[in-house]
Amino acid sequence: MSDTVYDCPNYPLLLILSGPSGVGKDTVARMLIERRPDSFYFVVTATTRPPRDNEHHGVDYIFVTFDEFARMIEENMWRAIRYGRDGNLLDLQRARVSLGAAGATSVQFRGGKLSVSGIELDSEAVEALGKQVEGVLYEWRAQEISVRVTGDADARLAAVRALADGLSVVRMDMLPDS
Helix, strand or coil: CCCCHHHCCCCCCCCCCCCCCCCCHHHHHHHHHHHCCCCCCCCCEEECCCCCCCCCECCCEEECCHHHHHHHHHCCCHHHCECCCCCEHHHHHHHHHHHHHCCCCEEEEECCEEEEECCCCCHHHHHHHHHHCCCCEEECCCCEEEEECCCCHHHHHHHHHHHHHHHHHHHHHHCCCC
C-alpha cells in the first residue's frame, strides 16, 4: 500500500484548500507549488470581495462585482476558474479523474496530440472506442490511446472529455451481462 498521494500515479487529484480567512490556505498552496511544481498549479478564481492591499487583479483573484459574478453564472461563464490560459479546470479534472479510474497513468498534450497511457484494451474495446471517439488510435505495446487535437484550449478540453466519456461507455459495454 502506498504511503503518500505522490505514489499513486493512476489517480489525478483535484486538491481544494478550504478554511476561514487568514488561516494560511495561500501559504500552504505556495509551499506545495514550490516543492512539487510539476504536480500542483495555482488556479486564479473570481471573488466579489474587494482586493486587499497586497493582492493583484488576475494574479491572486479576479475581482468582480456581484452583478458581474451573477452574469457569469447566468451565461455559464465559469472561465473565472482557469486552466492555463483558458478552459474549465473543474471539467478537466473530472475528465482526468475518469481517465485515472479507467487505468490511465499519464495524460499528456504534445505536438497536437492527446496521449493517454496505461490503459489496456482488447480488440473489441478498441473497436468500440473508435465508434465513440473520432480519430482515436491505440498503440498495443505502449498501451497508449491517442487522438489529434488543435492547440486551442477548448479543443483540448473537449478531447479529454470525449476520451473519458468514450472509455466510460466502452468499459460499461464490456461488462458481462448479469
